Amino acid sequence: MSVTSREVHLIERPQGLPKPEQFAIEEVSVPDAGDGEVLVQNLYMSVDPAMRPRLSGQYALNKAMDGGAIGRVVQSRHPDFKEGDVVQNGQGFREYFISEGRGLSKIDPDGMPLTTYMHVLGGTGLTAYGGLLVTGQLKDGENVFVSAAAGAVGSVAAQIAKIKDCYVIGSAGSKEKCDWLTDELGIDVAINYKESVLHKNLKAAATNGIDVYFENVGGAHLDAALPRMNPLGRIPVCGMISAYNNRGSISEPVTMLSNIIYSRVMLRGFVVYEFNDLRPQFLDDMKRWIREGRMKYRETVLDGIERAPEALIGLFTGMNTGKMMVRLAEE
């Protein structure tokens, strides 16, 4: 027996914004699980801004791409897994796969929707949690600016800062997103950077300066924040989405960096795997906050693996509100 699985291949490296025709959906045949193996059917897969630079080099051409996913074990000849187990895995961009168990971690949903393990309870949430609390060394009651605050990571970071009694300013690219930030998430000030002069609005909003700038954008956002940073301020650099579609990851120019000298400000890039040890504490905190209604989220779910390229490209065109993902099969 075997199953037919569709998978997404990169067939041409994009320059600038990726195009749908640079991807192909291929059918492959996946065999039964052999001894010590499981057959997994993916239910959901993630698309992330950080995949964009990988399209320029790390992803092989004419092979299945990969990324975060959640699947269900449909056949097991492995002692640690049984049929029906829900497993987080790194084998996105395909419907089925065989595994010897490496890279699979079982999820106990614990009453939470499965999809939350793809964002607020997954790497996205841990990115915000670790970036803000570890890299950003956030202290209760500080003044915080989050760019792309309506995005998957940004919205978690902004809410954690509110939970920590901080004054929180967020930027977003539409009135609808700004309204969501202030009205639903309780962020203090939301700035629509497309409809206003960001650095003027940020200066007006940051009456007590900025202690922590959670950086997702780079370029003009960073330049707006730098002169506002308080002494010993921290800028955890999660992403610079303004740079991802440019050749060589060239960002919008930044010209205000000398502001970090006298204020002794730190910028530091970080990657989610630095925070793996924090995961149990992170899950405890986040599940509690979700249950208490203090951690909200939105999801944009496209149906069918054939829409994965559209979902990935849509990250850079403002298609999503909250976490963007693709549903590959019904739960």
Add this chain to the structure above:
Amino acid sequence: MSVTSREVHLIERPQGLPKPEQFAIEEVSVPDAGDGEVLVQNLYMSVDPAMRPRLSGQYALNKAMDGGAIGRVVQSRHPDFKEGDVVQNGQGFREYFISEGRGLSKIDPDGMPLTTYMHVLGGTGLTAYGGLLVTGQLKDGENVFVSAAAGAVGSVAAQIAKIKDCYVIGSAGSKEKCDWLTDELGIDVAINYKESVLHKNLKAAATNGIDVYFENVGGAHLDAALPRMNPLGRIPVCGMISAYNNRGSISEPVTMLSNIIYSRVMLRGFVVYEFNDLRPQFLDDMKRWIREGRMKYRETVLDGIERAPEALIGLFTGMNTGKMMVRLAEE
């Protein structure tokens, strides 16, 4: 009795490179030391790149400027000081001043030339020492890049890195400076950034990447270093001299910052007073290194307070080799 003292006033705020006519030399009368006071005659005063931004705001117009200086007590009615004491002070840009002792610290020359306490054994040296070892967390044997490596701070940083068995690349703006770096200071590779394409030369020289970039320049220097930074690399930001003469401290544009994300690189601005506690250890190390011939320095000394504006401006036109200072009186 009283003495006539000349002092340097800022009379017009410069835009861009300061001009001599924006300064004036004024004569004032300084009285005798009163009870609990000392009268100090300055022997040497420092000019520093960091004074440039102060010209745009912090220095009052039509008053004596200030800055690091070394003087001799010529009259004392203060129990802690006696005539002949050599005192480091912050009252540069004037020949004589009265003090109640605050901000004066006695120097025991310990066999070193007095002028060294203005640079390698003073704030300049401590800036390099603390920036490299504390902010930069330098470890023995790492790969180091120092910009403006023939400058006052840069040359100390580059030599400390060599003493710590590091592979050291330095940039400088002339063949003569580059020759000094390699032939006299033993730096591994010196790049003349005015005569070559910096980022190509840096890439070629940094065969094992860069662990610590000691940043004095900003702009194109930073952009050249960012893609070369090794994982967990550190960029202690001492200065961005490329920005100091621009309105609002706008630097040359930096476009490669997104490189810090995946490599988890840190940039941090620092100021010398953060390292005050290190001073005894710093003096022990530096005096030993000077005596052992492992810490070399050059000085550019202009004679007479009337040349102080020329000295300050000369910092930005490449007039100095090594520490620039002004001699106000004979020892």
